[in-house]
Amino acid sequence: THFGFQSVPEEEKEHKVYEVFENVASKYDLMNDAMSGGIHRIWKDMFLDRFAPAPGTKLLDVAGGTGDIAFRFLKYVGAPTHISLQNESAMREKESSEEENPAAIIFSEPDENGSHVTVCDINQAMLDVGRHKADEMGYTSGISWLRGNAEMLSLPDNTFDAYTIAFGIRNCTHVQKVLNEAYRVLKPGGRFLCLEFSEVKNPLLRSVYDNYSFQVIPVMGQVLAGDWKSYQYLVESIRQFPNQEDFAAMIKLAGFRMVSYENLTFGVAAIHSGFKI
Numbered sequence: 001t002h003f004g005f006q007s008v009p010e011e012e013k014e015h016k017v018y019e020v021f022e023n024v025a026s027k028y029d030l031m032n033d034a035m036s037g038g039i040h041r042i043w044k045d046m047f048l049d050r051f052a053p054a055p056g057t058k059l060l061d062v063a064g065g066t067g068d069i070a071f072r073f074l075k076y077v078g079a080p081t082h083i084s085l086q087n088e089s090a091m092r093e094k095e096s097s098e099e100e101n102p103a104a105i106i107f108s109e110p111d112e113n114g115s116h117v118t119v120c121d122i123n124q125a126m127l128d129v130g131r132h133k134a135d136e137m138g139y140t141s142g143i144s145w146l147r148g149n150a151e152m153l154s155l156p157d158n159t160f161d162a163y164t165i166a167f168g169i170r171n172c173t174h175v176q177k178v179l180n181e182a183y184r185v186l187k188p189g190g191r192f193l194c195l196e197f198s199e200v201k202n203p204l205l206r207s208v209y210d211n212y213s214f215q216v217i218p219v220m221g222q223v224l225a226g227d228w229k230s231y232q233y234l235v236e237s238i239r240q241f242p243n244q245e246d247f248a249a250m251i252k253l254a255g256f257r258m259v260s261y262e263n264l265t266f267g268v269a270a271i272h273s274g275f276k277i
């Protein structure tokens with residue numbers, strides 16, 4: 001279509017995706033609620049439920065955006081929040097030192113149980129919204145923010161207990177590369193978990209869903225965020241992403257074992273899981 005990205009060549013996809021999230025960052029959370037009727041929250045809660053991380057888990061959350069998965073993880077493992085005047089001034093000091101070197105990787109200490117999440121995203125605007133939220137929620141330890149590309153992580157091999165990616169992998173140009181990288185950075189025994197839009201098989205439900213997404217989503221994008229194109233992209237990227245079975249095959253190809261998936265809301269979304277053994 002005229003508005004869409006369908007004809008965008010592969011080498012331009014990364015740039016286009018970058019622009020989309022640069023444009024939507026400040027409205028990202030609001031738009032998620034509006035377009036899914038809040039259902040994305042339930043899916044993310046279910047995702048954490050299936051993940052069931054133990055305290056002490058070292059997680060890498062890729063395409064972590066504004067931190068929805070990371071904050072649920074911290075809550076799940078019972079990481080403490082520290083809101084006090086003392087900490088606020090410490091935070092302010094931290095912020096000003098970061099300003100001197102905005103490209104610096106921000107690493108924090110694990111929480112008192114050793115739990116830690118590194119939120120990695122290619123887009124600084126999304127990460128900035130997330131960091132601001134972390135400050136507001138009072139998370140001063142247990143979370144780090146890293147700008148980076150899921151297709152080539154600047155992280156060592158065998159580092160994390162778990163790797164999550166939620167509504168992020170379909171935005172990546174080379175999905176297989178992302179999966180191979182996930183495998184590389186996980187420790188042996190580590191778990192891969194992905195939450196992503198998927199395929200609705202039931203023909204009747206599918207036509208309802210198609211009508212909703214192609215006709216309603218871009219209009220809502222225009223009305224709520226003044227941005228038709230970004231939301232048109234969103235819908236197209238969902239249709240182009242491999243279905244449950246094909247994606248599971250790619251996960252196996254990366255080397256993962258015990259690969260399985262679970263449909264959420266008739267397959268509108270799915271959770272894929274695999275282990276590095």
Ligand code: SAM
Binds near residue numbers: 068149165171
């Ligand atoms: N995981 C978050 C959530 O569930 O709310 C954010 C999902 S958001 C739809 C997709 C995110 O993927 C954006 O923040 C975008 O910047 C990020 N992204 C896109 N391509 C990426 C890449 N190649 N590497 C890392 N992050 C990427």
